[in-house]
Amino acid sequence: MVLMASLLRFGIIGCGEIAAQTCQGISSAPNTAIAMxxxxRPEVLSxxxxxxxxxxxxxxxxxxxxxxxxxxxxxxxxYLHAPLGIKAAEAGKHVLVEKPIATTLADADALIAACEKHNVKLGVAFYAQVDAAMAAARDLVRAGVLGKITFVRxxxxxxxxxxYWHGGYTGRVYTDWRTRKAQAGGGVLIMNVIHDLNTVRWVTGLEVVRVYSEMDTLATPxxxxxxxxxxxxYDNGAIGVVQAGSAMPGGAHQDAPGPRIYGTKGQLILASKPLIYLTEPLEGGVPNTWQELRFSGPIAxxxxxxxxxxxxxxxxKEPPVTGYDGRKALEIVLAAYRSGESKQPVDLPLRA
Ligand SMILES: NC(=O)c1ccc[n+]([C@@H]2O[C@H](COP(=O)([O-])OP(=O)(O)OC[C@H]3O[C@@H](n4cnc5c(N)ncnc54)[C@H](O)[C@@H]3O)[C@@H](O)[C@H]2O)c1
Incomplete structure (x- = not known):
């Protein structure tokens, strides 16, 4: 369905913590509006x-x-993303869903199929694909400036x-879904790291082919x-590691934030202002020094x-983050959970 309009009018389903921020984005963007x-819970609507x-x-x-x-x-x-998205697709509405696209691959596939069947667009609210800094990083990586990618952190x-567990960061909605495996699908990996898994996949084009994980609930009820x-x-032979926790006093201290991509000719830190280190620098650059990546355009x-x-x-056109992108990031998360539970390495693609 192509709309002959210059404005996309959104109905917001779920008006909690992040929706309040997204409403600001919708009301300030030139091509979007809030319709309903x-x-x-009526108390979060007023x-x-x-x-x-x-x-x-x-x-x-x-x-x-x-x-x-x-x-x-x-x-x-x-756990409600897919069923609500399918209902919306059946009603002929385009669907922009928060991450993760779903909590199971079967649900993700059903949502993707419903949107295809009803000829509506499906997008997922990841940042990397709409971030000019990540686009610049992607261009460099795809042009081979890092050499062969060997490691991802x-x-x-x-x-x-x-x-947080009962009210998020703002306390806007009192709830316990973040604590529940069946409702959240998991903890820090599906909630937070999934953004970075999507970013690395989009910037490098590499796909994860095997995971092994150890996981636990050690310090939170x-x-x-x-x-x-x-x-x-990864499918090019590179190795990656994820280290994640939500109960870490002191956090990461002075560690620069953002996924790191290591290649045979350099390293890239995918922060909001990406940093790059190259042994064979680009024009005018100094070898073996850290530099801020130049980019133009809006950050996500x-x-x-x-x-x-x-x-x-x-x-x-296709949305910048497709249902398939959402599914691929979810697949890595679910493979890691399967490995953590079985104590065995798990190959991807996963069977749904
Ligand atoms: N992209 C990001 O950076 C980002 C950041 C934060 C949260 N999120 C995602 O946004 C989603 C919501 O997170 P949140 O922090 O806003 O949670 P929240 O608990 O603050 O809000 C969720 C809202 O959904 C409502 N709800 C529950 N069942 C419903 C139903 N059947 N129909 C309609 N509404 C229903 C609740 O009443 C609540 O108001 C999650 O998927 C989360 O992972 C994304």
Missing amino acids: LMDT DLAEFYHVPTTTDVDALLANPEVDAVYIATPH LSSLSRKPDT VEVEDTIGVVMR DRQQIVSRFAAAVLEG
């Missing part, structure tokens, strides 16, 4: 409705029946406050992992996520 807000002057409902069917809703943005607990070490180490093998934020999705829908 929906949440099963302040947003008052601020944005839009109708609200606690009934998802009412939102999906609203002809002024062109697309939905889904920001609910993880992903790190997410933080101490989430006790209040929750069902999901708070500590995990994953070793990965909530506005970029919604406006780039909207531009694709309005032009009848």
